[in-house]
Amino acid sequence: MEHTLPDDTVLIAGGGPVGLILATVLSFYGVKSLLLERNDTTTKWPKMDLTNCRSMEWFRKLGLAELIRSKGVSSEIPYTVLVSSGLDKTEALTSWKLPGVDQWRKIIEEKNDGTQPLEPYQRLSQALFEKIMKERCDNDPAVDVRFGWKVEGVEELEDGVKTTVTEVSTEKRHIFKSRYVGACDGASSKVRRSLKMPLDGGPIPGYVLLVHFKSKDLARIRKQGQFWHLFVLQAEAGGFGGACIAQDEVDTWTVHLNFPLDVSSDGVGSEEAVYKVFGGLGGLYEIKIDEILVRSTYRPHIAVARKYASPLRRVFLAGDAAHQNIPTGGYGMNMGIADAVDLGWKLAMVMNGTGKSGLLQAYEEDRRPVALMSVERSGVHLGVHIKVGEILGADPHIIDSNTEEGRQKRTALDEHYQAHDNENKDFGVEMGYRYQSGICIPDESTPAPEFDPTAYHPSTWPGVRAPHVFLKDGFPIFDLYGKYFTLVEFADGSERGSGHVLQAAEAASTPVKHVKLDGEDHAYGVWGARLVLLRPDGHVSWRGDAVADLDAAKTIVGVVTGAVQGVDKLSNEDRQPEAFTSTVGMKTQDSEFEFEKIGDMQK
Template identity: 60%
Template sequence: MTETNGTSNHKEALAEGTVLIAGGGPVGLLLATVLSSYGVKSVLFERNKSTTKWPKMDLTNPRSMEIFRRLGLAEGLRRQGVPAHIDQPVLISSGLGAKEAITKWALLGVDKFRKYIRDNNDGSQPLEPWQRLSQALFEKWLKGLCDADPLIDIRFGWKIESVDEDSDKAMTTVVNVDTGETIAYTSDYVAGCDGASSRTRKSLGFPLDGGPIPSCVLLVHFKSRDLSRLHKQGQFWHIFLLAEPGKFGGAIIAQDEVDTWTTHLFLPLDANPEGIASEEAVYRVLGGLHGPYPIKIDEILVRSVWRPNIAVARTWASANRRVFIAGDAAHQNIPTGGYGMNLGVADAFDLGWKLAAAINGSAGQGLLESYELERRPVALRNVNHSGVHFEVHEKVSDILAGGDPHIINDETEEARLLRRRIRDHYQTHDGENKDFGIEMGYRYQSPVIVPERDTQEPEWTPSRYIPTTWPGSRPPHIFLSDGSAIFDKFGKHWTIMVFVREGCGQDLLMDAAKSLSVPLSLVDLSGEDQAKRIYERPLVLIRPDQHVAWRGDRLDSLESAKDILTTVTGRGLSGIKLPYNSKLAEKPTEAFSATTELSTQVTTFEMEKMGGFQL
């Protein structure tokens, strides 16, 4: 419906159940894809006229790849990225002028990682290996899929002007960047996936706790086939390089193992990046402690100056739950660890399935309440952990202090001791891109998770994923006796996994689901002894996002089964309701490092220590 008011401005009401998405980056495009997979329409607005040319993300982590597999997109994504046979070592170097790197992290390529997963079928590993892929290629591919989807209406060249809500609608004003035409839309829901400077977040006044770290970085994205110079110390995915006068100086990233690279030159706040030529910046990063290291550059693609930022929005949903934010609109982090984009992928899937369930009538509005309650604590933890990884690099200045760092490649006892100290430091703190407890081990706490009673919660550690079906967890992946993946048994909607031959109440749960119009699949794995042991309970209820909603030994009544489904779908909480009391949302304590505290009680970023500087 269009109501013209005599100017270029007019009003439109989107069809009932259609979600308006602000922002056409990876998170917005993926959210539209998730909604479509559940039959929900969306209209997406993006201020830019094309997908990004910036490299940004370069690793889709294993948990994100599991989500893409869930959507049937994993193999299509892999075809866009670095081939599976190529390993992805990370080198630590004093500069390419040196004969060899000081040390390295030997990260596996997809083929070797996939074999490792098969050989360690104990529930501790992901189903999918990671995948190297530049965001520039990722966005282009995903937009192509969305363009071909009849349930997704993409409109590039439109910027979000403002967002508001009333009790049952959201109101969004958009402006055409070329013509100035303004349209005021009403819709049932709005998802703000519009980046760090989100107009959605600002329109609704959601506070952003945190802020920039006192440093700036000059990024140069370029083409070069000078592999003899670039691979002097061996093939690499990343090289982290030292710099004058003995500190962490920057990094180079191999984007495609062919000819596309990105360097990051770390500079003090009082530096003048505009006065540094792009070629000079590349040479300075690569040279490290040894002075500029020239290579043949074929083309400078883009350059920019960015500031590392650690921040989490205090509010992720409007008062009436008509507007939500996700991705960089909700959280920003230092790139170390690759958590930003991968957090956004999980945000998009979580918000997408919950919106679809509410729109399609298989869940209540209480399910939407759980989005912020579940995702924000994960963001707090991961954003903080990106700072932990960054501190590993910053601590190099302490190791190099008090002496001449330029001796580092000499064949003297002093130089060998210095190299050993740096090797030991990096090998002790090697969790960047390997901390699977952070990536896969997060456990949701919210009123739509049925709590475990009279049982101690399993250990959690950032460095490794500990297999468990504790409610709120991502359940363990294993290959079953026929070689199939247990994750592939999960249904598109809800799934009850049964691991015993005798009846233990699964029929009651199926009857309850039918009476409540909850789409529920039953998977009988009673002959799978290993799965039974690892999954810990005879009955395990899996949500559409592959997290455990409830588990138990048996159900004895239809009423109990209905109580469980009513709770987990947010339709009305009964006596098994869990009052929301997550320490992670109120104040990070033992789950976070002592270096950083992001709290709902503060509006500024408080950092006691992070690589020797303070805000």
């Protein structure tokens, strides 16, 4: 059976978090979608458990931040990480004291210098996150949600895409014709494979047994203190061997037990796996388990697609279909959220006529370099745990001994973790990257800021996320942004030419909200330019102290909306992205991984 979708409707392959968010963003901009997911229900797997601060800023704009917080871990609970040799011991070996939401909000209020996010992060299991987003999409008339519909592959045409789909319950085959497809169908993406879009990367040398369970035996589980993450040493692993994640601070937990490739986990029962993780170097540490929810094994991968868009820019990869991370750092799903936001506003503006198709070329140019950087940092964070084996030496048990050598090893391990504590503090990775696509106009008057993965340094250099600041009345500047583009003007009584930009935007049918701020010297000092033009995602498109005339304004608007002459004529070969060299084919700083380039690792 063949179907032709209306021109105002995008087909989305995959109903996980990235697909659901893409549908939500498209709806926010008035574009409809048909969302197809092969499974009957949202995931039962815990997977991601932290929605980072940048994702929460976007959810604030979409009106979803408070809903997500209401379903997540309570705001007063700190996000403590413990490193332990086993819960049979009196105390943990070391810890990271990460602030909870309430603590971070106080920091944000007190430190109004542009270095902070507007929204703190939020712990929320992906299983709950997907339920929230699916319910929202189910109730959105702009989104046609169909679970139990399996996308088999796509064929790109000059004027659109043909997507082959199987209705799982009846095995009936359907062909959908659409203008565009968003491929959010995961690591083994049928869409990516059908278009022969290769991944570069590979698996890490090992695999993990995951057990998701319920227990209210808090006295034993929290013997060394309440925790978000508990990292545990294992003798068999010679160091870092497993972890436990508190999913809701009530009764739901997930343990990860690491295995080498040549050792089978089949002989380890689910309860035993839990006891082994909690026991660490001390053997089994039993707790009362109320229910085993899910058990599985997985082999984490580090990989990035060589291209994010099909040759005719009708199909776009997002989320795990485009990149795969190991869990350390919590970048995986948050990168997928960023993909969905970026692709969503660009695709919507092209479809509703407020932007030009050059925006679609910029999707890959913007997002792929961020993926390369993020997957490398996830490897760096894992390397911090792997390094523990060198500290422990041949006999890991010595670290628990009441000897001088034991005390020295405990000190060395504590110093190591305190010196490398950026696993959930790399705010440069989350907020400080700079887009360098053709729709960002470089500021030739000043050098571009250097990237620092460990911190966000406030800047309005084009491509960077503009800094959050509270204005004199305590109102956050972010909440003044418009739905589409925003022109922020720090007025000083001089004519800056903002009217030229607004006139040029109106002529191009591109909505621009003019935010004129008088007497906001502190905010101006942080932003550093009188005129700053922001994209819908809050990244800077252009900045300057004045616009000379209407012609100059038309050039600015033409570039930032993807209408520059010739951009649509670039062939796929003309815009080859750089090869994946961050973690493939070479060793990176603080990382022990080395992978070969391969065509598609999951054939």
